[in-house]
Amino acid sequence: MVNTVTLELSQLGVRYGQEQIIQSVSTPALTGGQIVGLLGPNGAGKSSLLQRIAQLVPGQGNVQALRKDSSGSANAHALASICYMPQDSQVQARLNVYESMILTLKQAQPLHWRVDQTEHTHIQDTLHALEIAHLAFSNISQLSGGQRQLVSLAQVLVRQPDVLLLDEPTSALDLRRQLGFFQFIRRYVQTSGALCIAALHDLNHVLAYTDYALVLHAGELIAHGTTAEVITPALLRDTYGVHARVERCSHGQPHVFIDAVAPRPSSSDGGT
Numbered sequence: 155m156v157n158t159v160t161l162e163l164s165q166l167g168v169r170y171g172q173e174q175i176i177q178s179v180s181t182p183a184l185t186g187g188q189i190v191g192l193l194g195p196n197g198a199g200k201s202s203l204l205q206r207i208a209q210l211v212p213g214q215g216n217v218q219a220l221r222k223d224s225s226g227s228a229n230a231h232a233l234a235s236i237c238y239m240p241q242d243s244q245v246q247a248r249l250n251v252y253e254s255m256i257l258t259l260k261q262a263q264p265l266h267w268r269v270d271q272t273e274h275t276h277i278q279d280t281l282h283a284l285e286i287a288h289l290a291f292s293n294i295s296q297l298s299g300g301q302r303q304l305v306s307l308a309q310v311l312v313r314q315p316d317v318l319l320l321d322e323p324t325s326a327l328d329l330r331r332q333l334g335f336f337q338f339i340r341r342y343v344q345t346s347g348a349l350c351i352a353a354l355h356d357l358n359h360v361l362a363y364t365d366y367a368l369v370l371h372a373g374e375l376i377a378h379g380t381t382a383e384v385i386t387p388a389l390l391r392d393t394y395g396v397h398a399r400v401e402r403c404s405h406g407q408p409h410v411f412i413d414a415v416a417p418r419p420s421s422s423d424g425g426t
């Protein structure tokens with residue numbers, strides 16, 4: 155049974171102290187079953203926006219996250235569950251991976267501390283699916299960066315969220331695990347109807363694995379649309395400051411080739 159999730163952002167903002175970091179970001183309703191890439195240069199506000207969507211930082215505007223249950227009556231809507239996977243998950247706790255998974259699962263159900271067999275099986279299945287079952291009894295603070303990243307992802311997935319917010323989720327993974335990661339997320343969103351928004355720097359990953367793209371620049375949403383529409387040489391020049399081409403390889407897959415760093419526009423050009 156597949157639920158359909160929608161997420162719509164209306165005039166979201168984030169302010170740290172006196173500084174307005176995110177300026178009035180609004181999107182159309184993003185529907186489940188998709189992977190959405192959140193792009194933008196360092197400091198553009200990607201993490202801040204994801205944290206604002208997950209209600210981890212305060213700010214103005216509104217996040218509407220709904221799940222329509224196809225088994226229910228015609229208009230059965232519920233609030234969709236949202237989970238955020240941070241960019242860096244340094245952990246000092248003396249927990250092993252399995253214990254951390256139980257803790258994460260139970261954070262969502264604070265009055266039910268008993269772990270039943272179905273939940274144990276679910277945790278084991280999640281660890282197997284991400285090929286980290288062998289780490290179940292390793293101390294979480296002694297994992298490598300890539301192992302920690304996969305455990306972070308497992309902690310998000312074990313809660314079976316409707317909306318996954320992933321902050322540079324493949325930055326520490328080797329090539330095989332990067333591919334495995336995107337295939338896994340693709341299966342998850344297609345079978346569950348969930349929506350995934352992932353902040354990504356690798357534009358070839360964005361072209362290969364995402365359906366839709368949101369582009370942030372200096373805290374503003376400057377472009378959104380299907381990934382193929384959004385990633386153009388003009389956008390790469392204006393947003394990332396590079397001269398680049400988007401060309402199809404022999405398999406027909408578009409790729410970005412970076413040719414040179416573009417000169418910074420002078421202030422009289424009106425650029426940033």
Ligand SMILES: Nc1ncnc2c1ncn2[C@@H]1O[C@H](COP(=O)(O)OP(=O)(O)OP(=O)(O)O)[C@@H](O)[C@H]1O
Pocket residue numbers: 170175194195196197198199200201202203
């Ligand atoms: N807790 C905070 N307090 C004050 N300023 C912050 C805080 N977190 C982030 N910032 C600032 O907000 C801006 C946006 O940061 P953010 O981490 O959201 O950007 P990003 O697009 O995710 O960057 P990156 O690609 O480098 O991870 C930066 O200028 C950063 O210094």
